[in-house]
Amino acid sequence: MGAEQAWLLAAIPAGVFFVLALFGRYLPRGGDYLGVAAIGASFVLFFFVAADFLSFYDFEAHKTFITESISWSEIGNFKLRQGIHVDAITIVMFAVITTVSLMVNIFSVGYMKGEPRYYWFFAVLQLFVASMLLLVMADNLLLVYISWELVGVCSFLLIGFYWEKRSATEAAKKAFITTRIGDVGLLIGIILLWKETGTFDIQQIIHAAEAGEIGQTYLFVSIMFVFLGCMGKSAQFPFHVWLPDAMEGPTPVSALIHAATMVVAGVYLTARLLPIFEAADGALLVVTIVGLTTALLASLIAFAQTDIKRVLAYSTVGKLGLMFVALGAGSPAAGLFLLMTHAFVKALLFLGSGSVILGTHHNQEMDKLGGLWKKMPITGTTFFVATLALAGLPPLAMFWSEDELFASVNHEWGLWALVLAMLAVFATAIFMVRLFIRTFAGEPRDRQVHEHARETPLVMTGPLVFLCVLAVVSGLFVFNGVGSALGFPGGIGEFVFLEEPERYAIDWTLAGISLAVAVAGVLIGAYVYWGNSLVRSTRLAEAMPRLYAALRNKFYIDEMYQYVIDRGVLGVSYVVSWFDRYVVNDTGVDGSAQVTGYSGSILKYLQTGRVPNYAMAITLGVVGLTVAGLLVRA
Amino acid sequence: MRDYALFVPEYIAAGWAVLVIAIELFWPKVRKDTLAYVTAAGALAWAVSALFYIGNEPESFQGLIQSDNFTTYFRLLAAGIVAAVSIMSANYLRDRTKTAGEYFGLLLVAGCATVYMAAATELITAYISLELLSFCLYILVGYLKRDNLSSEAALKYILLGAFSSAMLLYGMSLLYGIAGSTSYEGISQGLAARDQGGTDAGIVVAFMLILAGVGFKVSAAPFHMWAPDAYQGAPLPITALLSTLSKAAGFALILRLFSLAFVVDAVEWRWAFATLAAVTMTAGNLLALQQKNLKRLVAYSSIGQVGYMLVTIAAIGYGDATVGVNATSGLLVHIVGYVVSTLALFTALTAYYNKTGDDTIVGLRGLAETQPFLAVVITASFFSFAGLPFFAGFTTKLLMFQGATTDELLWVIGLAVLNSFISLYYYLMIVRQMYLFDPIPGMVRFRINPVMWVMSAGLMLGVLLIGIYPGPAFKAAENAAKPLFQQAEPGVAARQP
Numbered sequence A: 001m002g003a004e005q006a007w008l009l010a011a012i013p014a015g016v017f018f019v020l021a022l023f024g025r026y027l028p029r030g031g032d033y034l035g036v037a038a039i040g041a042s043f044v045l046f047f048f049v050a051a052d053f054l055s056f057y058d059f060e061a062h063k064t065f066i067t068e069s070i071s072w073s074e075i076g077n078f079k080l081r082q083g084i085h086v087d088a089i090t091i092v093m094f095a096v097i098t099t100v101s102l103m104v105n106i107f108s109v110g111y112m113k114g115e116p117r118y119y120w121f122f123a124v125l126q127l128f129v130a131s132m133l134l135l136v137m138a139d140n141l142l143l144v145y146i147s148w149e150l151v152g153v154c155s156f157l158l159i160g161f162y163w164e165k166r167s168a169t170e171a172a173k174k175a176f177i178t179t180r181i182g183d184v185g186l187l188i189g190i191i192l193l194w195k196e197t198g199t200f201d202i203q204q205i206i207h208a209a210e211a212g213e214i215g216q217t218y219l220f221v222s223i224m225f226v227f228l229g230c231m232g233k234s235a236q237f238p239f240h241v242w243l244p245d246a247m248e249g250p251t252p253v254s255a256l257i258h259a260a261t262m263v264v265a266g267v268y269l270t271a272r273l274l275p276i277f278e279a280a281d282g283a284l285l286v287v288t289i290v291g292l293t294t295a296l297l298a299s300l301i302a303f304a305q306t307d308i309k310r311v312l313a314y315s316t317v318g319k320l321g322l323m324f325v326a327l328g329a330g331s332p333a334a335g336l337f338l339l340m341t342h343a344f345v346k347a348l349l350f351l352g353s354g355s356v357i358l359g360t361h362h363n364q365e366m367d368k369l370g371g372l373w374k375k376m377p378i379t380g381t382t383f384f385v386a387t388l389a390l391a392g393l394p395p396l397a398m399f400w401s402e403d404e405l406f407a408s409v410n411h412e413w414g415l416w417a418l419v420l421a422m423l424a425v426f427a428t429a430i431f432m433v434r435l436f437i438r439t440f441a442g443e444p445r446d447r448q449v450h451e452h453a454r455e456t457p458l459v460m461t462g463p464l465v466f467l468c469v470l471a472v473v474s475g476l477f478v479f480n481g482v483g484s485a486l487g488f489p490g491g492i493g494e495f496v497f498l499e500e501p502e503r504y505a506i507d508w509t510l511a512g513i514s515l516a517v518a519v520a521g522v523l524i525g526a527y528v529y530w531g532n533s534l535v536r537s538t539r540l541a542e543a544m545p546r547l548y549a550a551l552r553n554k555f556y557i558d559e560m561y562q563y564v565i566d567r568g569v570l571g572v573s574y575v576v577s578w579f580d581r582y583v584v585n586d587t588g589v590d591g592s593a594q595v596t597g598y599s600g601s602i603l604k605y606l607q608t609g610r611v612p613n614y615a616m617a618i619t620l621g622v623v624g625l626t627v628a629g630l631l632v633r634a
Numbered sequence B: 001m002r003d004y005a006l007f008v009p010e011y012i013a014a015g016w017a018v019l020v021i022a023i024e025l026f027w028p029k030v031r032k033d034t035l036a037y038v039t040a041a042g043a044l045a046w047a048v049s050a051l052f053y054i055g056n057e058p059e060s061f062q063g064l065i066q067s068d069n070f071t072t073y074f075r076l077l078a079a080g081i082v083a084a085v086s087i088m089s090a091n092y093l094r095d096r097t098k099t100a101g102e103y104f105g106l107l108l109v110a111g112c113a114t115v116y117m118a119a120a121t122e123l124i125t126a127y128i129s130l131e132l133l134s135f136c137l138y139i140l141v142g143y144l145k146r147d148n149l150s151s152e153a154a155l156k157y158i159l160l161g162a163f164s165s166a167m168l169l170y171g172m173s174l175l176y177g178i179a180g181s182t183s184y185e186g187i188s189q190g191l192a193a194r195d196q197g198g199t200d201a202g203i204v205v206a207f208m209l210i211l212a213g214v215g216f217k218v219s220a221a222p223f224h225m226w227a228p229d230a231y232q233g234a235p236l237p238i239t240a241l242l243s244t245l246s247k248a249a250g251f252a253l254i255l256r257l258f259s260l261a262f263v264v265d266a267v268e269w270r271w272a273f274a275t276l277a278a279v280t281m282t283a284g285n286l287l288a289l290q291q292k293n294l295k296r297l298v299a300y301s302s303i304g305q306v307g308y309m310l311v312t313i314a315a316i317g318y319g320d321a322t323v324g325v326n327a328t329s330g331l332l333v334h335i336v337g338y339v340v341s342t343l344a345l346f347t348a349l350t351a352y353y354n355k356t357g358d359d360t361i362v363g364l365r366g367l368a369e370t371q372p373f374l375a376v377v378i379t380a381s382f383f384s385f386a387g388l389p390f391f392a393g394f395t396t397k398l399l400m401f402q403g404a405t406t407d408e409l410l411w412v413i414g415l416a417v418l419n420s421f422i423s424l425y426y427y428l429m430i431v432r433q434m435y436l437f438d439p440i441p442g443m444v445r446f447r448i449n450p451v452m453w454v455m456s457a458g459l460m461l462g463v464l465l466i467g468i469y470p471g472p473a474f475k476a477a478e479n480a481a482k483p484l485f486q487q488a489e490p491g492v493a494a495r496q497p
Helices: A007-026 A028-056 A088-111 A119-135 A141-161 A167-197 A202-210 A216-233 A240-247 A249-262 A264-272 A273-281 A281-301 A307-326 A332-359 A377-392 A397-412 A415-440 A448-452 A458-478 A479-486 A508-532 A537-541 A547-550 A554-605 A611-633 B002-024 B032-053 B071-094 B101-119 B123-141 B149-181 B184-193 B201-218 B226-233 B236-261 B263-288 B294-318 B322-358 B374-388 B392-404 B405-438 B452-469 B471-490
Strands: A065-075 A078-087 B059-061 B064-068
Touching: A007 A028, A007 A119, A028 A065, A028 A088, A028 A119, A028 A307, A028 B236, A065 B032, A065 B064, A065 B471, A078 A088, A078 A119, A088 A119, A088 A249, A088 A264, A088 A332, A088 A458, A119 A249, A119 A264, A141 A167, A141 A202, A141 A216, A141 A240, A141 A249, A141 A264, A167 A202, A167 A216, A167 A240, A167 A264, A216 A264, A216 A273, A216 A281, A240 A307, A249 A264, A249 A307, A249 A332, A249 A479, A249 A508, A264 A273, A264 A307, A264 A332, A273 A554, A281 A415, A281 A554, A281 B263, A307 A332, A307 A397, A307 A415, A332 A377, A332 A397, A332 A458, A377 A397, A377 A479, A397 A415, A397 A458, A397 A508, A415 A508, A448 B263, A458 A479, A537 A547, A537 B263, A547 A554, A547 B236, A554 B263, A554 B392, A554 B405, A611 B149, A611 B201, A611 B226, A611 B263, B002 B032, B002 B059, B002 B064, B002 B071, B002 B101, B032 B071, B032 B101, B064 B071, B064 B101, B064 B405, B071 B101, B071 B236, B071 B322, B071 B452, B071 B471, B123 B149, B123 B236, B149 B201, B201 B236, B201 B263, B201 B294, B226 B263, B226 B294, B236 B263, B236 B294, B236 B322, B236 B471, B263 B405, B294 B322, B294 B392, B294 B405, B322 B374, B322 B392, B322 B452, B322 B471, B374 B392, B374 B405, B374 B452, B392 B405, B392 B452
Parallel strands: none
Antiparallel strands: A065 A078, B059 B064
């Protein structure tokens, strides 16, 4: 089993999807064990793939990727190959996707117990994971697009899993339509790139772009269209509106979407095509600005939200923004490292909140929670670690990845970008502490809820503990020592890179500042919300009523969209629909249909059912053709 | 050397036909569906033995029949069709007749006849193979002799079949007079050696008569009028046979005859094929709009499909050998796509008919509720006919037209696209019946025979597979098409006006 067979990783869950979708309802326990087994198999196979790849990998000898493809169709000049491309980026993505999905799968066995359509949940989960795995190993943009859309469909199905609830169907629609807008951009971008290079193969397109075979403006425009797709999928401003609503799905799905399978697709694709972004002047600046805007905006909005999952959702949007900032600084190492550490931490947070929700019998409003740490010690402790990790405290995972980020931003764009990125981190630290205190610490705000809260079973706390360990240690991948021990000497900086491998070297000034920012954030958060008393925070909110209202209402972005759709889109659509009804439909469609139907009704009288008439038709046919033939030739 | 080993697969098929008849003769109480499965097993054995012939060097038996990849392609196709049709017939015949041995025997013989039509390289052999197929079909169409429609259909088919056979023979005789040979190669040389100046009226008449004969076989307008009546009267599985095997056989004969023997004088016939293509596709689709009976509708829709296919024959006439290979492989792969979709449709229709005995379009009302699986299969095959993406019909039609595009034929291809729009209307009307209307009062959910279920599921998967992953099928078609043009090339170049 080598890296050439990496396609098995996606094939196994995909196969199980079909089994579960067709026969799941007849299987005992809805076949959930099959789902766990399939993802578990992918998880195990990942180690074989990674081991094979690492033993093959040699930067000096230009052995940086393994590829395997088959001819899909070869018709005339049109040749299409489908295949997989395994390189360092793929390996990192594999690690994230298989680990997080396995944990989510196991967790779901406990969380979804007794839900209706239990088997269907597990079936779609398999397809979701399979399409994401396919996406990260696809060697051509066509396959990328197909799996990209599959991911979108699965998220639609899972967000709308409780389709009896109106809010769930609305959220599913919103997620689907918002990301679709970006996807149209992606498709246009892919077609533009294909038109110029004549291939869908990612590596060939990258070569063409680097060799300057594509005009600057053309390249910029087409890669920006591709980036639109990435923005939609990764919930970047102004497409970020779908992600907070997407928590309407079951909580394990939120964990999956936020950590491993949905939103990171955009980050992945940008990282994969980063050489093209770099070849197009100004593209990286756009990426950076989009990332920074999103990060700041989301961190601010998160302050005023009271739903646990909604706060977490905005923190995801913010961190995704930072990933794009890292990529915009030209550092896939920082981007993917941040993606990986964030995935573990965020999966932990979401599963932890799922544990809270189940432990308190479906309560996710912070206004009713509080003081849960004693009641749910494992969930509380792991959540505590994750909160500090997300806030960026050393030696937890995200400190190291954010340090990489700051270093590359500082190097590429200088002070202004660095300050903005740190502001986002600072804000995250504050609202994460707020979230933790209001949920787990202090006095319970609702006795009733508190009384009935209890710790969740092992099948749910087990994944929490596992992810908690990763949230602590996964930051260490950045160090040479850890990397050497695992087979990629030099740490992640020498494993994932754009042009030259770069070893991580700690910059004490930056690290110190980043530490100070994180600690300050944590302390301020602790000061304002200590003891889960809202005295200080309420005073703050009253001091700035306008700002508070704006934050509470998410800067009115949803309302603005609604206004634009109501006035603009519906207005235009009224005119179009008039044209469609009277000109296209009545004249064009109905008119031509009537002509066609009429000719058919005339012709049918030729079919008399009498043999002599038929024979006459044959004879006339021959005579007519012969006469015509003689005339044509004469 | 007389190499009798060239046609071992057909010995198996013909021997099996005798066996099937003998089984019933000596054991009259045999269950009729058992006979059907025995026949299917025979067809399968035939197909397996044909696999050994893939990629063999072209070899000729006495210059009469040729065994090459083209022949083998039709071997596999015919064996597949016969297997599918006999399984389809199992319950249908069990419920309707007391004797079925001849029916299944003739199915196998008809399959052999198809192979010989594809293999023939000489006019008389080709004619006899064609008649062999026709006689099998005459009997099969009229097999339900107590059914008035069935008998009427058979009678009409025989009378008109004889009429057009006469035309074909007349054309062949004229041609023999002009070219002085009945072998395809001899005809090609004879035509090339002819005096170059002016048009010989005899040759035009000969070509048009032959065109009428083979046009009747594939039901090209205006030689198509027998088709709706025969399709409607024939037993349902035989309707499937008529629209798959008979058409495939016709095109097999046309392809070898026109690409080998007549290509030198392409200028005399290519415009006729283009015209026939245009007339056929338009007439078929317009008339299909007016139908109320399912079998008649399928008859007209298949006439429309033949119109699309005829474009490739015209393309062989207009283009050089490269265009010829491309157009032929396009046509061959489209025939497979069309055959698989048609068989899927008829398997589902037969399963439905076995339960309800209703063959009108409105009878399908609410099928999505009473038997959702059949509704899905029928919808998939109609989508394939209409040429919607991801279904076989889209991909294979695309490949076919891509291969057949020459400057002179753009107008026909444009017309084909327009016709596809029209066809979508009547296909969707049936889909609408199945999905948007409530079932006829009294209809309840019913189950279908598991064998039919498996077969329709398999064929539907085939439709999707060809639609999404056409690579291997196209490769096979390309290999089958090559022998036709390798021989033509070194001989004589087409005469251009």
